[in-house]
Amino acid sequence: xxxxxxxxxxxxxxxxxxxxxxxxxxxxxxxxxxxxxxxxxxxxxxxxxxxxxxxxxxxxxxxxxxxxxxxxxxxxxxxxxxxxxxxxxxxxxxxxxxxxxxxxxxxxxxxxxxxxxxxxxxxxxxxxxxxxxxxxxxxxxxxxxxxxxxxxxxxxxxxxxxxxxxxxxxxxxxxxxxxxxxxxxxxxxxxxxxxxxxxxxxxxxxxxxxxxxxxxxxxxxxx
Amino acid sequence: xxxxxxxxxxxxxxxxxxxxxxxxxxxxxxxxxxxxxxxxxxxxxxxxxxxxxxxxxxxxxxxxxxxxxxxxxxxxxxxxxxxxxxxxxxxxxxxxxxxxxxxxxxxxxxxxxxxxxxxxxxxxxxxxxxxxxxxxxxxxxxxxxxxxxxxxxxxxxxxxxxxxxxxxxxxxxxxxxxxxxxxxxxxxxxxxxxxxxxxxxxxxxxxxxxxxxxxxxxxxxxxxxxxxxxxxxxxxxxxxx
Numbered sequence: 001x002x003x004x005x006x007x008x009x010x011x012x013x014x015x016x017x018x019x020x021x022x023x024x025x026x027x028x029x030x031x032x033x034x035x036x037x038x039x040x041x042x043x044x045x046x047x048x049x050x051x052x053x054x055x056x057x058x059x060x061x062x063x064x065x066x067x068x069x070x071x072x073x074x075x076x077x078x079x080x081x082x083x084x085x086x087x088x089x090x091x092x093x094x095x096x097x098x099x100x101x102x103x104x105x106x107x108x109x110x111x112x113x114x115x116x117x118x119x120x121x122x123x124x125x126x127x128x129x130x131x132x133x134x135x136x137x138x139x140x141x142x143x144x145x146x147x148x149x150x151x152x153x154x155x156x157x158x159x160x161x162x163x164x165x166x167x168x169x170x171x172x173x174x175x176x177x178x179x180x181x182x183x184x185x186x187x188x189x190x191x192x193x194x195x196x197x198x199x200x201x202x203x204x205x206x207x208x209x210x211x212x213x214x215x216x217x218x219x220x221x222x223x
Numbered sequence: 224x225x226x227x228x229x230x231x232x233x234x235x236x237x238x239x240x241x242x243x244x245x246x247x248x249x250x251x252x253x254x255x256x257x258x259x260x261x262x263x264x265x266x267x268x269x270x271x272x273x274x275x276x277x278x279x280x281x282x283x284x285x286x287x288x289x290x291x292x293x294x295x296x297x298x299x300x301x302x303x304x305x306x307x308x309x310x311x312x313x314x315x316x317x318x319x320x321x322x323x324x325x326x327x328x329x330x331x332x333x334x335x336x337x338x339x340x341x342x343x344x345x346x347x348x349x350x351x352x353x354x355x356x357x358x359x360x361x362x363x364x365x366x367x368x369x370x371x372x373x374x375x376x377x378x379x380x381x382x383x384x385x386x387x388x389x390x391x392x393x394x395x396x397x398x399x400x401x402x403x404x405x406x407x408x409x410x411x412x413x414x415x416x417x418x419x420x421x422x423x424x425x426x427x428x429x430x431x432x433x434x435x436x437x438x439x440x441x442x443x444x445x446x447x448x449x450x451x452x453x454x455x456x457x458x459x460x461x462x463x464x
Contacts, residue, residue, distance in 0.1 A: 031436060034440065046277050049277055139271070139274045140274055140275045162273075167239065187229040188229075193271075
């Protein structure tokens with residue numbers, strides 16, 4: 001069987017997200033749900049991880065997001081993008097989670113211990129040497145903490161834009177706010193991040209900064 | 224000098240502004256050190272954010288490999304395509320004109336078959352008649368001895384023959400009638416068969432589409448159950464000896 005034929009067969013068998021969602025809505029199709037989950041579990045878990053700063057909590061929230069997707073399937077309107085619907089569900093869950101956390105503990109997130117769990121194992125192991133890897137870990141932890149310090153409405157815009165590559169218009173659709181507000185939140189979010197990151201990363205030294213700058217952001221976009 | 228807003232620079236670093244705006248911003252930053260600082264800061268933050276990576280979480284890369292997973296799946300897909308082809312041919316060829324053509328072609332065959340059937344039933348019916356004939360001739364033998372009786376017998380026999388001929392004509396008419404009825408019956412049966420076939424073709428295509436979705440689901444399961452699957456056959460193998 002030629003690759004071309006396989007490709008066309010694959011296309012024949014592939015549902016779009018909206019088609020799968022339609023089937024889920026109209027016949028409670030478990031297969032369509034499995035397809036959606038297979039496709040979106042990764043991105044949603046990463047979004048929740050970055051929004052909460054904890055990989056395990058991120059996974060749990062992603063799971064919860066799919067449960068919610070199933071129970072709220074009738075609220076989805078076909079004219080909207082499926083991805084926007086799902087991002088919105090996940091972000092709402094993250095929002096609820098951080099509100100619960102704030103209520104539960106007087107300690108703000110940013111003052112957590114340096115060696116908080118869940119961060120050391122998050123990192124890509126593409127660093128060539130152990131010392132560089134340690135340095136990368138530290139950078140990632142600093143960035144993660146910087147994100148957590150950001151007010152949530154800035155954080156969600158920055159995460160959707162930077163890590164998930166959504167267009168500003170799509171972010172506006174997800175959050176239900178005007179395009180202009182998304183722009184100002186993005187720029188304000190970046191500036192606040194800069195104010196926190198600049199002194200903290202200066203400690204890590206110039207070498208690391210040079211290496212970080214050489215990386216192409218496109219390679220790490222996940223969607 | 225009118226400096227672009229930080230929003231504009233944020234849009235710029237994420238490649239979201241249109242070409243003329245981009246050109247304006249680039250022209251501006253070339254002559255404005257303050258905005259150069261702003262732009263550099265955004266770029267630095269961008270690269271720092273990028274340093275915060277997460278491991279790829281399971282599904283993203285796997286979901287792309289939806290179909291070709293091992294030879295059996297390819298074979299199943301091929302079988303699906305073959306069935307699809309068969310169903311399509313059935314549906315396309317099931318037109319009314321072809322239906323009629325087959326009917327006209329079948330008509331003489333049905334007639335021939337029925338005529339053969341009639342002939343065999345005739346011989347069956349004829350046999351007892353011949354028997355009665357021979358029975359009738361048997362008493363003719365003694366009739367040669369008595370001419371009066373012979374004459375009487377001959378008239379009786381003639382009478383019997385006319386009755387027999389009438390009977391046969393009647394039989395033949397009944398049989399012709401029956402044949403026509405049978406022919407009609409068969410044609411009706413044939414038409415019913417055609418419509419049944421068409422229903423089967425439709426059901427098959429329906430089933431096919433369901434199988435198709437089953438297949439894709441199976442592919443998904445095969446992919447996601449990647450690890451738990453291989454040990455299962457091993458256990459079976461162990462169980463056999």
